[in-house]
Amino acid sequence: MTDIEGRALVRTRLQVDGEAADLLCDARVTLLDGLRDHLGNTGPKKGCDHGQCGACTVHVGGRPVLACLTLLASAADQEVSTVRSLAANGELSELQEAFRTHDAFQCGYCTPGQLMSAAAAVGRADLESDEDIREFMSGNLCRCAAYPNIVTAIREVRKGRTGA
Numbered sequence: 001m002t003d004i005e006g007r008a009l010v011r012t013r014l015q016v017d018g019e020a021a022d023l024l025c026d027a028r029v030t031l032l033d034g035l036r037d038h039l040g041n042t043g044p045k046k047g048c049d050h051g052q053c054g055a056c057t058v059h060v061g062g063r064p065v066l067a068c069l070t071l072l073a074s075a076a077d078q079e080v081s082t083v084r085s086l087a088a089n090g091e092l093s094e095l096q097e098a099f100r101t102h103d104a105f106q107c108g109y110c111t112p113g114q115l116m117s118a119a120a121a122v123g124r125a126d127l128e129s130d131e132d133i134r135e136f137m138s139g140n141l142c143r144c145a146a147y148p149n150i151v152t153a154i155r156e157v158r159k160g161r162t163g164a
Helices: 029-039 094-099 113-122 130-139 147-162
Strands: 009-016 019-026 058-059 063-066 080-081
Touching: 019 029, 029 058, 029 080, 058 113, 094 113, 094 147, 113 130, 113 147, 130 147
Parallel strands: 009 080
Antiparallel strands: 009 019, 058 063, 058 080
């Protein structure tokens, strides 16, 4: 199928934050543009649009990905989780609360991507030290340099879950 200008269109069905989505878009549309421009989900941010800042991080099939480098069609039939999926019933998640408590938000622009990467980090058994956490989070840039606060928030949530 093509549009009036001859561009290839692809039908993509996926679950976004638990809700079904069915899109017919140019085959070249990124997951980030699909979420923001076609579904109105402005949780993931468009920072650099080159995969260098991490502001667009979402989970596809439970794994963190850079939505600006991921084609929408490659997420077909998968669960896509954005920062909106973290809170439930209007209540902040444990991770969001830790970010708030430790002032890891700062200006907030990078926060959605930081939170989605952090959500993946808290579930990983191989991140044993602050250095491991910093390395895992290194793909997410923060202009405000809230890195120590972000690591502290992640460490706190990990400690609460593991008891270590």
